[in-house]
Every structure is written in structure tokens, then in C-alpha cells.
Amino acid sequence: MVVGDASLDIDLLVIGAGPGGYVAAIRAAQLGQKVIIADKGKFGGVCLNVGCIPSKALINSAHHYESMQHASDYGLSADNVSVDFGKVQDYKTSVVNKMTGGVEMLLKANKVQMFQGEVMFINENEARLFNDNEAPRYRFKNCIIATGSRPIELKPFPFGKRILSSTEALSLPELPKSLIVIGGGYIGIELGQMYAKFGVQVTVLEGADTILPGFDKDMSNLVVKKLKKSNVEIVNGALAKGAEQTDKDVTVTYEVGGEQKTVTADYLLVTVGRRPNTDGELGLELAGVKVGERGLIEVDDQCRTNVKHIFAIGDIVPGAALAHKASYEAKVAAEAIAGLPSKVDYKCIPAVAFSDPECASVGYTEKEAKEKGHKAKSSKFPFGGNGRAVTLNGADGFLKLIHDVDTGLVLGAQIAGVEASNMIAELGLAIEMGATIEDIALTIHAHPTLAEITMDAAELAMGHPIHTIAPKS
Structure with missing residues (x-):
């Protein structure tokens, strides 16, 4: 509690407890910072509460329901399959509670002080945190703004009952x-x-x-x-x-x-689309933080705003509004505050759609690679040539591998098919470490797995595919 209106001194104030904010708070605490994190909503942010996690829980239930309806395709019988959507929602809520509870446990374990309530800047070094019960005032050495975004509401379609x-x-x-x-x-x-x-x-x-x-x-x-x-x-x-x-x-x-x-x-x-949460009562103008026309905050390669000790990450800065981008920027900002030479490099940020089939991409497309001056070539391997994909009833799909013809370097990949969201990670690593198509082809991939598709695509790129026929040149 606050005595009078004196300011409490802290090293770092993190505003927003989503996948950007809570990661920043934990990493900063690991690096010796005294941290307080504040959020007016539930900890875990949009992603864990009303975004990534609940949507994937519902998608998982829908996949199971669809599979049960087509049980005969697998030699099974599942009569009178029905949906109790209330119980589906209960399952979703249980997943959300488990994940948000985990976030709070991690923050506590790293000795991060948590505050549920609003934040308003007083000036570039102070902010007031307030809720129905208290309104402490903090003087911070550094601040990371991670307030996320909200759905765009169109005037002809105001959100309501229908x-x-x-x-x-x-x-x-x-x-x-x-x-x-x-x-x-x-x-x-x-x-x-x-x-x-x-x-x-x-x-x-x-x-x-x-x-x-x-x-x-x-x-x-x-x-x-x-x-x-x-x-x-x-x-x-x-x-x-x-x-x-x-x-x-x-x-x-x-x-x-x-x-x-x-x-x-x-x-x-x-x-x-989504709109960055940089308006409202946050009071960025009182801290001297400049906000662009679209509500985005321009930052440097360490996520630093025009006010050198105030950082911004996630959906409120330029770039794709992705949870994993926010978490990545969170670690860069926390390390920059600690004096480490961390800088952002967006070369390997994957994009994923949890559609059916899943879609995932990383790095350059063939067109983008050529525009960057590479002598690029793509090799496309079908999921139908992979035993594991066929056993999963996922023969519809492909992996497209982009490489530099002169050096063999992996430049990008696009995957459409079952488990594309998980498969894309190997190719992101390949680009990050400067791997070649030969490196991938020579890596022994377990059989039968979907990961073999990546190896097969690399062998196709080298001109000696085993599980498909090379196209005529």
C-alpha cells in the first residue's frame, strides 16, 4: 500500500501481461531487474484468454467431432455422435485456466510483482497503477509497453448481440x-x-x-x-x-x-484485423512517446521508442500481429535493458494458420527471394508421398522448399498440410543457422514421420528424390 502519494521505486514497469508482457517480465527478472507487471484484464492477455489458446481448444474439439463422424473411414463404428457445446466450452475454459494459472505461477516463481488494474503515465519516469482498491504511484528506470490489440469494429457492423x-x-x-x-x-x-x-x-x-x-x-x-x-x-x-x-x-x-x-x-x-491498444487513458503523450497515424509506435532494433528508456513490443509496433513475435521482441527488450547487445532479426518469424489443412510459412517465397537478388528455385514435395501423412488421412498437402541455386542455402518454405504448424520449425532453424538443402537431406529423419517430407523436399531440390519422380527439366 502507498503512504500518502510517494512514488515507489522499481527497475522495470511492464504494461500488459500477454505473451509479450509476461515474457518480458520473466526475462528481465532473470537478468536481475526488480519488475512489476500490470494488466487491466486477466494475466495471459488476449492470446491465452480470448485468442490463440481458446480458439485452438475449440478447433481441436471440432477436429475430433469431424473424425468421429467419419469413423467408418478408419474401420470404426461411432453411432449417434452428438455435440454438447456447453461441455465443449467447459473443456476450452479448463485449458485456458490451466495456461493462465501457469503464467501467474511463472511470474511468482521469478519474483515478479503482479498488479491487476489500469496504468496511466504521469511523466516519462512515473506512472500510476490503479484499481478499485488502490492507486500506487511508481517511479521506474525503464518501461516496456506491451498492451496488445483489439478487434477492429466497423461502423456499419457495431458489435452487439448478433x-x-x-x-x-x-x-x-x-x-x-x-x-x-x-x-x-x-x-x-x-x-x-x-x-x-x-x-x-x-x-x-x-x-x-x-x-x-x-x-x-x-x-x-x-x-x-x-x-x-x-x-x-x-x-x-x-x-x-x-x-x-x-x-x-x-x-x-x-x-x-x-x-x-x-x-x-x-x-x-x-x-x-486488429487495432493497437495505444489510445485510451494510458497517457503515452504524458510520457513523450510518439504514436503514428495508425496507432503504432515506431521503435529501433532493440524495441526502444523515441524515449530511450521506454520500450514497446508486440501488436503496438509495426509488423505482423503475432504472439510469437511479441514474445521474441520481449526478450530482446529485456536484454537490451540489461545492457546486452540483443537486436531484432525478423528473418525467421513463421506465419501459421490453424485452418484445415494447416498453412505455415517462413522466410522468403520464391518470388521474394528473386527480388532480393537470389538465383532461387522451389521444390514441391506432396504429402501423398509420405506414409505417415497417408495414415493420418492427410494426403492432401505439400511442402515447398526455396533454396539458392548457387549456394544451396535454404531461403524459405511454405507448408500446407496436417501438422504444418509444427513442421515449419525445422525450416526456420535451417534458415537461422544458414543450413543448405544438403544439410537437411543428410539429416536422418525418423520413419514413419511427417518430418520426412522435409528431407524428401531437400532431396528433390538436389535432383535425386526417392519418394517422388523428379520433374523433367
């Missing part, structure tokens, strides 16, 4: 009969496909000519194929104009090819 952001879509008490999704990016596709697997009629309205625009079209085409098997209607080139709500449903008006159309469903999910 119009949902991803947060509400993760917590519906029962399965709807139908759902409209505006936005075919990774969040919209992950959640839309999850509900479709549970039997919900889903319509996706996407303004671009393809879904998952951040991935190669041959990757997203595989996802489209699977979505259509789940009776998902995808409308590309669609411009959503407005919505009318009733107590029971919502009707969206959209334009495609110059023609105006409507579609009605129980709910509308709007997933058109």
Missing part, C-alpha cells in the same frame, strides 16, 4: 444454426471452419480474390477445397455494406460484381 468479434465468437453458449463471417483472413477462416465442422452453415464474405491472402494461393486453394466439403459458402470479391439485426438473426447486405445481395444468419462474425 454481431460478434472473435472474442464473443469463442464464447457462444450454444451452437448457432448459421454464421456469416466478414473477412477471410486466418482468424475468420479458423473460427468459421471450426463452426462448420460442428455442422453450422457458414458463409464467408471476403473482399480479395482469395481467402488467407497472406499465404500462397496454392496453399489457400487446399483450404477452400476442404471448406467446400464442409458446405461453407465462400464469396470472394465481396464488399459488405451493412447489417440489419433482429432478436433472432442478422441480415448482411453486400455487393459482388456490381450486384447487391443479402444473406441472413443467426450471427455475424467480423474479422477484419
